[in-house]
Amino acid sequence: MNLQQYKDIFLNGLWKQNAGIVQLLGLCPLLAVSSTVVNGVSLGLATTLVMTLSSGSIAPIRSYVPNEIRIPVFILIIAVLVTVVQYLMNAYMYGLFVVLGIFIPLIVTNCIVLARVEAFASKNDALSSALDGFAMGLGLTAVLGVLGAMRELIGKGTLFSGIDLALGDSAKDLVLHVIPNYHGFLIAILPPGAFIGLGCIIAWKNWLSLRAAKKRKDVIAPAPIDGGCSPATH
Amino acid sequence: MWSSPFITTPTSVSQIMLRVLLALIPGIALYVWYFGPAILVSLTLASITALATEAIMLKLRNRPLKPFLSDNSALITGWLLALSIPALAPWWLIVVGTAFGIVIAKHLYGGLGNNVFNPAMIGYAVLIISFPAHMTHWISPNTLGGIGLSFVEQLNYTFNGVLPGGLKLDAVTMATPLDTLKTQLHLGLSVDVIRDMPIFGYLGGKGGEMVAIGFAVGGAYLLLTRVISWVIPATYLGTLFAIAAIFHLADPAHYVAPLFHWFSGAAMLGAFFIYTDPIGSPTTHRGQVIYAAGAALLTYLIRTFGGFPDGVAFAAVLMNICVPLIDAYSQPKVFGKKGDGK
Amino acid sequence: MKRIARSTLQTAVNLVFFAVIGTAILASTYFMTHDAIVKSEQAEKMKLITQIVPPTMFDNDIIHDTISIPADPLLNNDDTTLAYRARLKGEPSAVVLEAIAPDGYSGKIFLILAVHANGELAGVRVVTHKETPGLGDYIDIQKSPWIKNFDGKSRALYKDDDWKVKKDGGKFDYMAGATITPRAVVKAAHKALMYFDANRDKLFAENAAKTEETK
Numbered sequence: 020m021n022l023q024q025y026k027d028i029f030l031n032g033l034w035k036q037n038a039g040i041v042q043l044l045g046l047c048p049l050l051a052v053s054s055t056v057v058n059g060v061s062l063g064l065a066t067t068l069v070m071t072l073s074s075g076s077i078a079p080i081r082s083y084v085p086n087e088i089r090i091p092v093f094i095l096i097i098a099v100l101v102t103v104v105q106y107l108m109n110a111y112m113y114g115l116f117v118v119l120g121i122f123i124p125l126i127v128t129n130c131i132v133l134a135r136v137e138a139f140a141s142k143n144d145a146l147s148s149a150l151d152g153f154a155m156g157l158g159l160t161a162v163l164g165v166l167g168a169m170r171e172l173i174g175k176g177t178l179f180s181g182i183d184l185a186l187g188d189s190a191k192d193l194v195l196h197v198i199p200n201y202h203g204f205l206i207a208i209l210p211p212g213a214f215i216g217l218g219c220i221i222a223w224k225n226w227l228s229l230r231a232a233k234k235r236k237d238v239i240a241p242a243p244i245d246g247g248c249s250p251a252t253h
Numbered sequence: 254m255w256s257s258p259f260i261t262t263p264t265s266v267s268q269i270m271l272r273v274l275l276a277l278i279p280g281i282a283l284y285v286w287y288f289g290p291a292i293l294v295s296l297t298l299a300s301i302t303a304l305a306t307e308a309i310m311l312k313l314r315n316r317p318l319k320p321f322l323s324d325n326s327a328l329i330t331g332w333l334l335a336l337s338i339p340a341l342a343p344w345w346l347i348v349v350g351t352a353f354g355i356v357i358a359k360h361l362y363g364g365l366g367n368n369v370f371n372p373a374m375i376g377y378a379v380l381i382i383s384f385p386a387h388m389t390h391w392i393s394p395n396t397l398g399g400i401g402l403s404f405v406e407q408l409n410y411t412f413n414g415v416l417p418g419g420l421k422l423d424a425v426t427m428a429t430p431l432d433t434l435k436t437q438l439h440l441g442l443s444v445d446v447i448r449d450m451p452i453f454g455y456l457g458g459k460g461g462e463m464v465a466i467g468f469a470v471g472g473a474y475l476l477l478t479r480v481i482s483w484v485i486p487a488t489y490l491g492t493l494f495a496i497a498a499i500f501h502l503a504d505p506a507h508y509v510a511p512l513f514h515w516f517s518g519a520a521m522l523g524a525f526f527i528y529t530d531p532i533g534s535p536t537t538h539r540g541q542v543i544y545a546a547g548a549a550l551l552t553y554l555i556r557t558f559g560g561f562p563d564g565v566a567f568a569a570v571l572m573n574i575c576v577p578l579i580d581a582y583s584q585p586k587v588f589g590k591k592g593d594g595k
Numbered sequence: 596m597k598r599i600a601r602s603t604l605q606t607a608v609n610l611v612f613f614a615v616i617g618t619a620i621l622a623s624t625y626f627m628t629h630d631a632i633v634k635s636e637q638a639e640k641m642k643l644i645t646q647i648v649p650p651t652m653f654d655n656d657i658i659h660d661t662i663s664i665p666a667d668p669l670l671n672n673d674d675t676t677l678a679y680r681a682r683l684k685g686e687p688s689a690v691v692l693e694a695i696a697p698d699g700y701s702g703k704i705f706l707i708l709a710v711h712a713n714g715e716l717a718g719v720r721v722v723t724h725k726e727t728p729g730l731g732d733y734i735d736i737q738k739s740p741w742i743k744n745f746d747g748k749s750r751a752l753y754k755d756d757d758w759k760v761k762k763d764g765g766k767f768d769y770m771a772g773a774t775i776t777p778r779a780v781v782k783a784a785h786k787a788l789m790y791f792d793a794n795r796d797k798l799f800a801e802n803a804a805k806t807e808e809t810k
Contacts, residue, residue, distance in 0.1 A: 083609070091610065422771050439775065560701055
């Protein structure tokens with residue numbers, strides 16, 4: 020493995036194959052907890068931690084696991100790691116643990132975790148697998164953060180509300196009231212806002228990719244990405 | 254993607270839309286008569302917003318401005334939305350709703366003819382979910398003898414949020430008859446006791462029932478000039494009547510008479526102006542019957558058992574999304590196609 | 596045949612091996628974090644209680660000075676709940692009760708209330724509710740200070756007839772457009788005070804088990 024390959028892995032996870040807006044995996048937590056920046060980024064980081072550890076720990080043992088039972092073993096390892104993260108958050112970040120609620124244990128069922136283990140970690144060495152899990156998780160965290168910022172800003176006119184849950188009561192001053200005396204635009208905070216917001220981010224990413232492709236005049240056109248929002252896919 | 258067979262050339266679209274606008278006039282006139290001129294302010298705001306957002310979106314999408322702007326479809330969206338929400342409201346309420354309908358529900362889906370949902374009803378849904386408190390303040394009809402606001406006083410509230418003489422919003426507004434019926438039933442009163450309350454008239458709510466008749470008259474004009482077919486209005490009103498009658502006959506103390514459902518809320522507006530929108534409704538008669546009957550059932554269920562005051566808009570949005578499915582299953586068999594199996 | 600049996604056994608051993616390692620990791624994390632979890636859960640409960648019972652009002656271990664009270668129609672609860680007792684120098688100063696307002700706009704509203712020993716409300720908080728966002732949710736302290744209206748109110752201050760929203764001729768404010776929600780909360784708070792008046796001595800009684808132990 021040379022440096023260029025590591026760079027490619029990193030770029031893939033963060034942008035080219037972004038879990039949230041290109042692979043469209045792990046949408047359930049993405050839509051459910053992205054109502055604020057803090058919620059989105061916290062769950063994203065928890066998922067990143069689980070993905071790094073699971074990919075990194077499964078890669079070195081992949082040759083010892085018989086093919087027939089590889090899925091149960093992978094799930095077992097992921098579940099153990101998620102539960103460890105859950106205990107740690109319960110103990111040291113109780114407020115956030117209550118806010119994120121069921122979505123922490125549900126990281127186990129987030130298909131992006133198993134997908135990366137299956138697609139990457141079971142075929143590569145430990146270091147690049149850990150990097151892949153980390154980059155993919157970070158990509159998801161970025162989308163969660165951006166979506167959370169959009170929804171929080173439009174919905175409540177603030178940024179970083181609830182940061183005291185993650186960093187302790189002293190962080191309360193970090194909450195930005197971007198728009199003072201804001202009426203609130205509730206739909207952004209409610210589930211429809213998550214769908215509309217994600218649709219816009221995907222559209223933006225597709226637009227950027229298409230434009231880049233046009234500039235390069237690539238012979239190979241980028242595969243159309245199903246955005247789910249446009250009726251043109253009917 | 255599908256296109257509607259009703260639309261042939263741009264000129265006929267603009268003529269049809271113009272007739273629809275004309276047909277709304279009797280209802281609007283009665284609205285002004287019973288509730289004061291505030292509705293004219295929100296209709297104006299809606300028209301300006303609709304045309305402005307339509308022009309901006311056309312420009313962004315590199316489409317020619319003139320043929321699309323003059324087809325009047327954006328105006329209909331604005332007017333339908335203005336007629337569906339309280340007239341006495343801060344100016345930004347109707348602006349946000351109309352802009353959302355035109356930008357997101359119409360142009361992001363590909364503009365007129367490609368929109369899955371009725372843009373006005375999406376605007377309504379967004380407003381009632383985002384600003385439920387503002388959506389409950391309906392002007393009391395002036396026949397109730399309450400405090401009537403002058404035009405200037407209404408303008409002052411719309412743009413500055415100030416009511417004259419320290420009046421509270423409660424003094425000039427009320428919950429809709431449908432909403433009142435629901436909350437009073439919730440408190441354990443029976444239908445006939447509630448119907449004796451002063452806000453109710455012969456058919457629906459005082460004032461509101463007359464506006465509904467005005468919309469029905471406009472609808473009749475649309476039927477006569479063949480702008481709309483009779484299938485959707487007849488099926489919608491017939492089904493709504495039938496369901497309401499069944500419940501009413503089974504338990505008159507808890508379920509209000511079918512005529513009340515016809516002349517309250519947006520039922521008449523829906524029957525003639527919303528569900529008949531050719532873009533969001535099925536193409537075949539069979540499909541239209543299924544569509545209108547489903548809309549009536551949903552309207553009744555949401556009104557009677559749901560958490561929202563009226564069900565017309567949500568029924569429209571929910572049935573809009575079923576249209577491709579209805580179309581797929583209600584197409585007549587093509588002659589000579591295999592699979593008839595005789 | 597033998598080969599199949601052997602490979603099956605190998606697979607099973609393999610799975611068991613990973614299961615054992617996983618269990619070991621989980622068990623050790625559990626023991627390592629257990630104390631911290633209990634501590635942060637108690638701190639959170641304490642935070643909720645001190646919101647409505649100021650810390651100056653008690654010097655006892657309020658989290659462990661509890662009494663279980665059976666379901667009662669005045670509290671509208673279906674199960675036994677715990678009441679926390681605040682005492683200052685051994686004298687009862689307040690009690691924290693759980694109550695349910697069953698007739699919210701969209702279902703039950705769960706409340707906790709703190710009542711001073713003299714029958715005055717120290718504070719009320721909504722724990723969970725399903726009221727319409729933007730309309731009925733102003734009962735939540737996160738959304739508006741409305742719920743603080745109850746601070747210091749008692750049945751001695753307001754006659755039973757005054758425990759209504761202003762629209763119904765009572766003394767409590769409400770926001771236009773949403774009267775069902777505050778109506779339900781006011782009613783529940785009033786009934787909880789009636790429960791307190793009827794059961795005052797029982798609520799502050801020393802734990803029977805505890806007193807016997809000390810004997």
